[in-house]
Each structure stands twice: as C-alpha cells, then as structure tokens.
Amino acid sequence: MLRIHHQVNGGPTALFVEEADVPRAGPGEILVRVEAIGVTLPAVRKVLASGEPTTLGGEVAGEIAALGPKVTGFAVGERVTGLCFSDAYAEFAVLGAAMTSRIPADASAAEAVALVRSGLVARGAYEAARMQPGESVLVTAAASATGTLALQYARAGGAGRVVAAVGRPEKADFVRELGADEIVLYEDADWGAPYDVILDGVGGDLLNPAVRALATGGRLVAYSSGGGTVEAFELLVRGASLIGFQMRAIAVGQPELYDRWLRELWQLRDAGTLRTAVHEEIPLAEAARAHALIEQRRNLGKVVLVTGAGR
Template sequence: MLRIRHEVNGGPEVLFAEEAAVPAPGARELLVRVEAIGVTLPTVRKVREGGGPVSFGGEIAGRVTATGPGVTAYAVGDRVTGLCFTDAYAEYAVLNTATASRIPDGATAVEAVALVRSGLVARGAHGAARVEPGESVLVTAAASGVGSLALQYARAGGAGRVVAAVSSDAKADFVRSLGADEVIRYDDADWGGPYDVILDGVGGDLLGPAVRALATGGRLVAYSSGGGTVEAYELLLRGASMIGFQMRAVALGKPDLYARWLRELWQLRDAGTLRPAVHAEIPLAEAARAHALIEQRRNLGKVVLVP
C-alpha cells in the first residue's frame, strides 16, 4: 500500500511516499480501506516544528476490511469514520473503535471527514464556552475546517453577534456565507470587541490580543495546538476565564457524550444547519501540496487527501 512519511522536520517538501505492508488490526481495532483523510493544522505543525519524525495522525473515512479481537459493534463492509492516531496518511489504516462511528447512508467519505472530527471540536468548544443566546462570539481561524463549523454552531445557537477572524481579506466572503456578521483580520489594530466568547483555533501570539478583546466575565476557549501564554492579570482585570478543550479526552473518556454529539452532528447536517466546507480533494501521493495549502493559510474549509 501507499503511505506518506517524513524523516526530518521541515516544510511540505520533506514529505515522501513509500510502499508499506498493510497493517493488521489489534484488539478493539478496525482495519479500514481509506477513502478520505482530513489534513489538520496540528499535523502540519508537527512536521515543521516537532522534535523528530512523527506518524501522521488524522481523521479518516472508509470501509472496514478486517476486525481485531474483541470487536463486536462493527463488521467487514461497514463504512466508518474516526480519528486515527498513527499512519493515517495511507491506503489502509488501523482505527480504534473508541473513536470510530458509522457513516450514514447517503453521505460520502469526504463529507464525513469534513464534518465529523471538525464538527465535534466545534461542538465541544461551543459547549465549553457555555454560549448564551444573544451573546457575542468571535471565532479565530474562521475559514478552517473547525472554524467554519464553529461559526455555524454560534449562529445556530442564537448568538447575537458572530464575528470571524481571518488572516486575509480574501476569506471574507467565505466566512460571511457561513453566518459571520462581521470579519476582522488578525493584524487589525481594533478587534471590534469586547466579546462574551472567543473560540480560538490559532493560539500562539494571538492569545494576548484575544484575551484583551474579552468582555467582563468573558470566556476564551482554546482548542488549537499553537501553544502560547496568557497574562493572568489580563484575565483578572476582566473577571474572564480561559478554558482548554481537547476532543481526544472526550472520545476516550466520555463515550456516551461522544456518541450523543455524533448523532447531533448528522442531524444538524440533515437539517441543513451545518454545511461542511471542503476546499480541495488532493491525491494522497500529493500530500505535500495539501500541507502547503494549510501552512500558507490559503484553505477555505477542509483540505482532504484521497487515496
């Protein structure tokens, strides 16, 4: 099978394709013939900034071809999606049943990859912020796979004002089409606050101005891999709070909640409330091109690799 790897850290140019043996599923695992792979900013960052080679994790979708010991809820032939922690950039991947879910009839693998993982993160961040009807919400990385769905969640949840933060004016029409009332750029001197809620998918140096844009009693939910630091005094000054959210903790630690959110996602998709946006479908062998799109912040929605 074809698999994408890297041996040294760097930009997209360090990625290469190789032939590898098809893996075997272990206990409570599924072997999936992959039809779509989601490319994420955390994975792109690990390739450039990590301490050495990392196995590509990411969301996948496809059809089960084998099951490991202890698997009772899935069978060969089932169409599934979920988060794969190792070797996701491949024609076959091993998926733990704890993060797996079925793809409904009528949905494509690409749509599942664009909706499920990003939608779960958007849903979780929105819930962690305890957004109340009428409140103002700022979403950073608003044109990303997660951000584009977070905008729609904020609008569907009754936010009184939804603002999208993006890296360039070229993304303004896209985020407005998803429900943003206003659009700001990260380098704007005035972020248009204060905001009751900020959902941050960027991190790093943006955390400072984000906290300063919070209203009294505001909540900043950080769900990116970008790190960064916050001055405690800035939170104290506003009586504000900062909350960290990680989807993996929910998937592995709260399976009932994870399952409920999954059902809700597909219901909102069926109702037309959530519209997953796909920027491009790129052949697996051209993974470097997909990483370049993410790294250069040129994507409008999800970037998907297709074996």
C-alpha cells in the same frame, strides 16, 4: 500499500511516498481501507517542528477491511470515519473502535472527514463556553474546517453577534456565507472588541490579543495545538475565564455524551443547519501540496487527501 512518510528537514517537501505492509488491527482496533484523509494543522505543525522521521495522524474515512479482537458493534464492509494517531496518510489505516463511527449512506468520505472531527470539536468548544442566546461570539481561524462549523454552531445557538477572525481579507466572503455578521483581520487593532465568547483555534501569539478582546466576565475557549502563554493580569482585570478543550477527553471519558453529539451532528447536517466546506480533494501522493495549503493559510474549509478507493 502506499503511504506518506516524513523525512527530516521539515516543510511540505519532507513528505514522500513509500511502499509499506498493510497494518494489522489489534485488540479494540479496526482496519480501514482508506478513501479520504483530513489534513489538520497539528499534522502540518508536527512535520515542520519534527527533528526526526515521524508518521502522521489524522481523520480518515473508508470501508472496514478487518476487525481486531474484542471489537463489537461493527462489521467488515461498513463505511466508517475516525481518528488515526499514526500512519493516517495511507491506503489502509488502523482506528481505535472507541473513536470510530459509521458514515450515513448518502455521505461521501470527504464530507465525513470534513464534518465529524471538526464538528465535534466545534460543538465541544461551544458547550465549554456556556454561551447564552444574544451574546457576542468571535471565532478565530474562522475559515478552517473547525472554524466554519463553530460559526454555524454559534449562529444556530442564537448568538446576537457572530464575528469571524481570519488572516486574509480574501476569506471574508467565504466566512460571511457561513454565518459571520462581521469580519476582522488578525492585524486589526482591537478586533471589534469586546466579546462575551471567543472560540480560539489559533493560539500562539494570537492568544493574548484574544484575551484582551474579551468583555467583562467573558470566556475564551482554546482548542488549538498552537499553545501560547496568557498574561494572568489580563484575565484578572476582566474577570474573564480561559478554558481549554480537548475532544479526546470526551470520547474516552464520556462516551455516551460523545455518541449523542455525534448523532446530533449528522441530524444538524441533514436539517441543513451545518454545512461542510471542502477546499479541495487532493491525491494522496500529493500530500506535500496539501500541507502547503494549510501552512500558507490559503485553505477555505477542509483540505482532504483521497486514495481513489470507494467513492
């Protein structure tokens, strides 16, 4: 099979195509013939920061090719999506059964990788914020796959004011179409503060400006891989809270809740409440171009790699 591997040096040009053996599914695992792979900011950051060759994880969708020992509830030939923690950029990938779910017959693989993982993270961040109807909400990285769905969750949840924070003014029309009332740029002085809730998908240097934009008693939910250090005084003077959210903790620790959110996600999609945004479907061999789009923050929605298998 073909897969994308990573050379040392960093940057998109460090990605290259190589031939590799088809992996085997171990206990509790599923082997998938991959149709689509969702490119994520954590994967891009991993390539940029890594000082040694590394494999790349990400969301994948495709057809089940084989089931490992002790896997029940799935069958060869079913179309599924899930998170692969290594060698996701390949024609075959191994998924943990606990984080794998079926794709509806009317959904494409590209739509599945744009909706499921990002939608679950958006839902989880929204729940962690304990948002109440009428409250004001700011979503950072609003043009990302997760950000676009977080905007829609906030709007559907009855937020009184939904504001999208983006890095480029040309993204304004895009996020406005997905439910944003107002647009702010990261370089703006006060981000239109204050906000009752901030859903932050950026982290890093933007974390403290986000904290300063919180209203008294506000809540900031951080779900990015960007890290960052918060000045505790800024939280103290506002009586505000910083909440970290990780989807894996829900998938592994609360599987019934994870399954319920997953079912509701597709129901909201069917009702038209949630719409996915796919920036571009890019051939697997051009993974470097996909990474460049993410690194340069030029994407509007999900960047998806496709293998040519399936539909």
